[in-house]
Amino acid sequence: MKSEDAEALPTPLKQRVLTAEGAEWGDLKPELRQLCALVDEGQAHPVLYVSGQHRTDHFILAFMDRLDRAGVAYEVRSSTMSEIKALYQLDDSPKGTGGSDTTHRQREMVELMGLAHERQASDIHLVVGHDITSIRFRVHGQMAEFGQIPSANGIELCSALYNSMCDVADEHFQPEIKQDARVSRRFVEQLGLFGARVATRPMVNGLLMVLRLLYDDQGKQSLEELGFHDQQIQLLKRLRSLPYGVNLITGPTGSGKSKTLQITLNLLARETRGTKHILTVEDPPEYPLLANQSPLGADESWDDAISNSMRLDPDILMYGEVRDLASAQAAFRGGMTGHQVWSTLHTNNAVAGLQRLIDMGVDPSLVTDPALMTAVINQSLLPVLCPQCKVPAREQVSALPDDLVKRLRDLSLLNTACLVGPGCPHCRQLGVVTRTLVAEILLPTHRFMQIFRKDGAGAARNYWVQELGGITKIAHTGLKVRRGEIDPRMAEPVVGPLDFDLYVLEDRHAG
Incomplete structure (x- = not known):
């Protein structure tokens, strides 16, 4: 690894936990092993990993005193209890996984996932080339290089992950074909993750492996914290009160749909x-829910799973994704039989969700029934600027493209908009600290559906904004740019030009 962060990874084939049972300092009580681990990493001195919350614990201090009296020179590093647990669990070679070499690669992968977790990365990319494997993290939606390793090591790392750390996978790792898998619970729980998905694909010069890290994010547990507008929160409250209907949360991959669900x-x-039976079918479950969660079976179609779910006496149904005509028809069948149905779909905006369903082959009379098709929500995630180092846009006009400056001026945003700053300790030198949601929520009316059927999506969208007061995703983004929360240069590649609504919506004051 070439970066500073990468150097934090232990030297793979020399790591040994000296406080493990049967080792030199293996007489520790089990509760103390939860708080510390003395590790020989092949360097001059072993490293004592200590839970950062327990640095001054009496038993930790007593163990350090024992080491001092025995003349053991060691380095102390602050860690987390989950990382310490991982060190012990990986110290013994798992049976049937290929011996010590595999175990060392497992340690490296757990360490890599832990570092990604610390940075709140949503994805880890391993790009295996002829000679060099590039490791990249996606943090707050932005890709950044983490480090590089020789490709011989990169292939071993990918192979160890797939063959010995995954379930729901093919029989063995095959770099020459695309493969999907899920990291087993034993490993993700060590890191405080809810899950991790793996996908691979052969490339012209090697292999691409991507790990999607699934968090049980306790930091955001309300619609307000996600970033919904107050008016949108009231619309969602109305939807939750309806006895039945199909509600779709739409957006691109990685737009936070599962978190909103x-x-x-x-x-x-x-x-x-x-008092209501909430039942889900997911592939795979991505977040813990206050519901009966069920995974899609290995040989089960979405249509079969949805049909089965309706025989299990549910009141509220959540399907992880509407993927094809069969699953879409089954979802509508759930709505028609008196269930409240929630699911996801990939579309660019809320009205396009209706078009997508019809394009799939769903009967237009079902899609355009506002009592059945009760809502389409569309959302994207945008990076939030660091409040400590962001800079006012008006001070950086000369560095901005002329067309962006014109848009900001025309929309009266230039004086309050901010740009990403140089980075600081508060934001880990990234310039951004988290992501926020921008959304549009369509609750179609009878008149809206009439216009959609007769005049098309553009006319219906115009009616939704001009007559029903709909907030478009562009408008929601503009509100956050105005408050200095989002850099417009980061927003526009995701949601489109900030003046886009002026081109696609009718000016009600014209003429």
């Missing part, structure tokens, strides 16, 4: 006080 279903569970 999690919070929505948990609100439903709390508001109904356990």
